Structures are given as C-alpha cells and as structure tokens.
Amino acid sequence: MSGGGSLGVGLPYQKFVSFALEETCLRTTLTPHPSQYLLGSGTVEGEDYPEIPYPSLEKFKFIKSSDDNTVFNALSFSAPKIRLLRSLTIEKKNAFKVLDFAAFSEPEYDLPIFCANVFTTPAQSIVVLDLNPLYDTTIHKEYKDKYYKKIMPLAQKYSELLPWGGKITSESLRFFSPIVIWTIFESTERNHHVLHLAFMDYYKIWLELMDQAIKENNKVTIARNREQQHKYLTWRAEKDPGYPLLKKLIGESRAEDLVMEFLFEGVNTLGTKSFLDYFPEYARDDGSVNKKRSMIGKSFETRPWDANGKFIGDAEAFRELSSNCIQQAKETSRKLSSKRALPEAKEQKYTHFPTCLGSLFPCMSLTHQASREKVSEVHARMDELVELDLKRRKGSGDKDKLGCG
Structure with a gap:
C-alpha cells in the first residue's frame, strides 16, 4: 500500500x-x-x-x-x-x-x-x-x-x-x-x-x-x-x-x-x-430514527454464552429488569392508591408492565416456555406486592410506606 x-x-x-x-x-x-x-x-x-x-x-x-x-x-x-x-x-x-x-x-x-x-x-x-x-x-x-x-x-x-x-x-x-x-x-x-x-x-x-x-x-x-x-x-x-x-x-x-x-x-x-x-x-414522534444505540437500555458486561454456546444472558437480564419492574410496581401503587379506591387501583395497577417485561428478553422469543414462566412469576409477584401495599395503606392511611414483601 x-x-x-x-x-x-x-x-x-x-x-x-x-x-x-x-x-x-x-x-x-x-x-x-x-x-x-x-x-x-x-x-x-x-x-x-x-x-x-x-x-x-x-x-x-x-x-x-x-x-x-x-x-x-x-x-x-x-x-x-x-x-x-x-x-x-x-x-x-x-x-x-x-x-x-x-x-x-x-x-x-x-x-x-x-x-x-x-x-x-x-x-x-x-x-x-x-x-x-x-x-x-x-x-x-x-x-x-x-x-x-x-x-x-x-x-x-x-x-x-x-x-x-x-x-x-x-x-x-x-x-x-x-x-x-x-x-x-x-x-x-x-x-x-x-x-x-x-x-x-x-x-x-x-x-x-x-x-x-x-x-x-x-x-x-x-x-x-x-x-x-x-x-x-x-x-x-x-x-x-x-x-x-x-x-x-x-x-x-x-x-x-x-x-x-x-x-x-x-x-x-x-x-x-x-x-x-x-x-x-x-421511531421518534416525528417519524425519524432515534440515534441512541439502545432503546432497551440493557447491556452485557460479561460473555452471555457458556462454553457450549448456550445463551446464559437471560439470568443476568432477568435479575436487573425484574428489580426495575418491582420498583415501577411500587411507584404505580403509590400513585394509584392515593387517588383511587382499591378495586379500581387493582385493575389499573401496572398496565405498562408488558412493555417493561417485554424488554426483559431482548434476544429470546417470548413464546419460549421458559420466558413465559419467568414473566408469569414476575407478574404474580407484582400482584402480591401491589395488593399488599394497597390493603396496608387503605387500612392505615399511610400514603408513603411501601410493602416490600
């Protein structure tokens, strides 16, 4: 050259x-x-x-x-x-x-x-x-x-x-x-x-x-x-x-x-x-392409495959995203319970969670049985956390303290 x-x-x-x-x-x-x-x-x-x-x-x-x-x-x-x-x-x-x-x-x-x-x-x-x-x-x-x-x-x-x-x-x-x-x-x-x-x-x-x-x-x-x-x-x-x-x-x-x-x-x-x-x-609101590298916000700091080529990144992603979703559940619970009666709040408590949980498995199909089971586990945990918190604060009048389970 x-x-x-x-x-x-x-x-x-x-x-x-x-x-x-x-x-x-x-x-x-x-x-x-x-x-x-x-x-x-x-x-x-x-x-x-x-x-x-x-x-x-x-x-x-x-x-x-x-x-x-x-x-x-x-x-x-x-x-x-x-x-x-x-x-x-x-x-x-x-x-x-x-x-x-x-x-x-x-x-x-x-x-x-x-x-x-x-x-x-x-x-x-x-x-x-x-x-x-x-x-x-x-x-x-x-x-x-x-x-x-x-x-x-x-x-x-x-x-x-x-x-x-x-x-x-x-x-x-x-x-x-x-x-x-x-x-x-x-x-x-x-x-x-x-x-x-x-x-x-x-x-x-x-x-x-x-x-x-x-x-x-x-x-x-x-x-x-x-x-x-x-x-x-x-x-x-x-x-x-x-x-x-x-x-x-x-x-x-x-x-x-x-x-x-x-x-x-x-x-x-x-x-x-x-x-x-x-x-x-x-997609941005104006129809242009968002220049961000990641919309999910999840990155892998260590190699996400094992020596046999099996993808093991879901375990790390699940821990991080499930923690974030639990925090979102508690925030939603706080906002809803301060303004609504329990039945209405229970129905509306986390309509945004499918998006949150959908980003949990960026590299895996949610039709996989393992993924569905993990999502079900988190949703069940959300039910427990939010309902416990709503009932607790409905009885006590406490608008700030959250039940962490």
Missing part, C-alpha cells in the same frame, strides 16, 4: 486481507464486484495482494482522504456462492489503523456473515470478529447447532486469549453468534499475533462452511434468507459506529456513499423495508 504509516505494533491489516483473498482463490473464482468501480479514481499498488489471474483486478481503486496522511484501500469481489466479499482498510500515519472485512453469501444459502472489524491506536485495539448469524441463534437453535456447535472449542480458546470487551447492547447482541470475539486489548505484538491467528482460523471455517453449503431451491426460503440479510445490512448501515470517523475523513456525502454502496452494499437492492420497518422501537 502506498502512503500511510505504521503504528509500530501488530501486522499491517493488508496482510489479513491478502490471506483471505489467497484462501478464497484456492476454493472458488473471484471476480470484481460492481461496487469496486464506485470508489473514485486512482490505482492501488498490488504487491500486498495475491495475484488473481485476470487483468480487471488491476483496476483496484482507493478513496482519497482530505488528509494526505490517511490512506484508504477498498476492494470488493463476488463468486458463485459469495454475493459480496469486501474489505476496507484505513491508515493514518502514527495515529490509527482500521480493518473492516466482510463476506456475504448469495440468498440461496443461509451462511453466516463473516465479519472482522478492528480499530487500532498506539494504545489499544477494539475488535469484533465473528461469523454473524443470519438468524438469531438465541431463537433458532437448529441454525445455531448447524453452524456453531462444532466450532465452540475453538471459540472457547480464543475467548480466553482475547477476553470479553465489556458492555454490549442487547440490540447489537442479536446479530452476534456464540463464537463472537468482542475484545479491547493493549496494542502489543503478542495481542495482534493472536488476533491474526483468530482471523485466519475463523475465515478458514467460513470458507469450509461455504464449500459445504448446498444451494436452496425453495423460493420461500430464499426470500427469507434475502430478507434476513437485508435486515442485517439495514441495521449495520444505520448504526455503523465507524460512520463519524468516515464523515470526518472524507465528508458526509462521500461517507454515506461508502456505507450504503460499498460497506453494506445490498441495503438498497435486497429489499424495500426501511430501518423503522424492521426496528419500530427506534
């Missing part, structure tokens, strides 16, 4: 991209994706990338930043089973490096989406590496077993070498798999070496899954796969955490084009639903 600089730690992210292209070329035939030619003028030197036997790849483009010290490289390809394989690397001399690499299958396959996002400064690196599920694995157990069950031991190894990076929202979690590597580490040679190994292992697994994938002929299933991929792209395009940096480096219009036409290409072609069609909870 011409220009740019080194942070003095880790491997250049072009090495990650080069490995992925070389491995892919061993299994299938890559051709330039149409998005490759939307990226502006200029030619990227090719010595960092494998030689792929057709001349059109000499037309690799790069994006020109207003900052002469920042270099972009953007590549995109397709293959018989791969709708889009694309990479973006950014490097600003002595400041930061970025890798954004992804691979999307054709809708005739329900393959996970390979995802590698790394942001590195001289002090630390922020990493997400995953085979993002096309279908939420906390709901679709068959999908989880199909793609992740056999590779959990490998994921467990890397989860110990690259520990969980801290809070992640429940909305984002629905797009991650049990093998996700979400980590923040000091930018050392050792850590970047481990990351490089993880990238290579995860990508080889994705390629093996691609090799084994059988083309789907059922039109309904294909349409469902297409919509799920479109939903993923719509979420990523709207909530991309890297967008502010892109806007700063290349301007708002160019950054939006890069996000919509390259990084998440397909958001305008695979479907017609909008972000709010998929995620109505983000």
Whole structure:
C-alpha cells in the first residue's frame, strides 16, 4: 500500500486481507464486484495482494482522504456462492489503523456473515470478529447447532486469549453468534499475533462452511434468507459506529456513499423495508430514527454464552429488569392508591408492565416456555406486592410506606 504509516505494533491489516483473498482463490473464482468501480479514481499498488489471474483486478481503486496522511484501500469481489466479499482498510500515519472485512453469501444459502472489524491506536485495539448469524441463534437453535456447535472449542480458546470487551447492547447482541470475539486489548505484538491467528482460523471455517453449503431451491426460503440479510445490512448501515470517523475523513456525502454502496452494499437492492420497518422501537414522534444505540437500555458486561454456546444472558437480564419492574410496581401503587379506591387501583395497577417485561428478553422469543414462566412469576409477584401495599395503606392511611414483601 502506498502512503500511510505504521503504528509500530501488530501486522499491517493488508496482510489479513491478502490471506483471505489467497484462501478464497484456492476454493472458488473471484471476480470484481460492481461496487469496486464506485470508489473514485486512482490505482492501488498490488504487491500486498495475491495475484488473481485476470487483468480487471488491476483496476483496484482507493478513496482519497482530505488528509494526505490517511490512506484508504477498498476492494470488493463476488463468486458463485459469495454475493459480496469486501474489505476496507484505513491508515493514518502514527495515529490509527482500521480493518473492516466482510463476506456475504448469495440468498440461496443461509451462511453466516463473516465479519472482522478492528480499530487500532498506539494504545489499544477494539475488535469484533465473528461469523454473524443470519438468524438469531438465541431463537433458532437448529441454525445455531448447524453452524456453531462444532466450532465452540475453538471459540472457547480464543475467548480466553482475547477476553470479553465489556458492555454490549442487547440490540447489537442479536446479530452476534456464540463464537463472537468482542475484545479491547493493549496494542502489543503478542495481542495482534493472536488476533491474526483468530482471523485466519475463523475465515478458514467460513470458507469450509461455504464449500459445504448446498444451494436452496425453495423460493420461500430464499426470500427469507434475502430478507434476513437485508435486515442485517439495514441495521449495520444505520448504526455503523465507524460512520463519524468516515464523515470526518472524507465528508458526509462521500461517507454515506461508502456505507450504503460499498460497506453494506445490498441495503438498497435486497429489499424495500426501511430501518423503522424492521426496528419500530427506534421511531421518534416525528417519524425519524432515534440515534441512541439502545432503546432497551440493557447491556452485557460479561460473555452471555457458556462454553457450549448456550445463551446464559437471560439470568443476568432477568435479575436487573425484574428489580426495575418491582420498583415501577411500587411507584404505580403509590400513585394509584392515593387517588383511587382499591378495586379500581387493582385493575389499573401496572398496565405498562408488558412493555417493561417485554424488554426483559431482548434476544429470546417470548413464546419460549421458559420466558413465559419467568414473566408469569414476575407478574404474580407484582400482584402480591401491589395488593399488599394497597390493603396496608387503605387500612392505615399511610400514603408513603411501601410493602416490600
């Protein structure tokens, strides 16, 4: 890559991209994706990338930043089973490096989406590496077993070498798999070496899954796969955490084009639903999209899957949300009992609770028996708390003291 600089730690992210292209070329035939030619003028030197036997790849483009010290490289390809394989690397001399690499299958396959996002400064690196599920694995157990069950031991190894990076929202979690590597580490040679190994292992697994994938002929299933991929792209395009940096480096219009036409290409072609069609909870009163990362307000500070890939985050979420709901019940009880007779108050005591309890299981279907039982338990406890409090204060005239049970 011409220009740019080194942070003095880790491997250049072009090495990650080069490995992925070389491995892919061993299994299938890559051709330039149409998005490759939307990226502006200029030619990227090719010595960092494998030689792929057709001349059109000499037309690799790069994006020109207003900052002469920042270099972009953007590549995109397709293959018989791969709708889009694309990479973006950014490097600003002595400041930061970025890798954004992804691979999307054709809708005739329900393959996970390979995802590698790394942001590195001289002090630390922020990493997400995953085979993002096309279908939420906390709901679709068959999908989880199909793609992740056999590779959990490998994921467990890397989860110990690259520990969980801290809070992640429940909305984002629905797009991650049990093998996700979400980590923040000091930018050392050792850590970047481990990351490089993880990238290579995860990508080889994705390629093996691609090799084994059988083309789907059922039109309904294909349409469902297409919509799920479109939903993923719509979420990523709207909530991309890297967008502010892109806007700063290349301007708002160019950054939006890069996000919509390259990084998440397909958001305008695979479907017609909008972000709010998929995620109505983000709608503001004026019809615009709420820019908050989370509407539920629940995050996971520790890894919410066990070593076998079982989702265990509900236990933590249940404790936190049930505590909040109990507090809401007591507040509602106080307000109602000060103005209404007991029968009326009992009927109206917590009509807002379905929303409260619905947010308790952001990654699980409330049709699951376990979830229904938990909700029933909390509702029963609400009945006990509120009725006890109303009766107690009806007899004593105490408007402030609450029965905590």
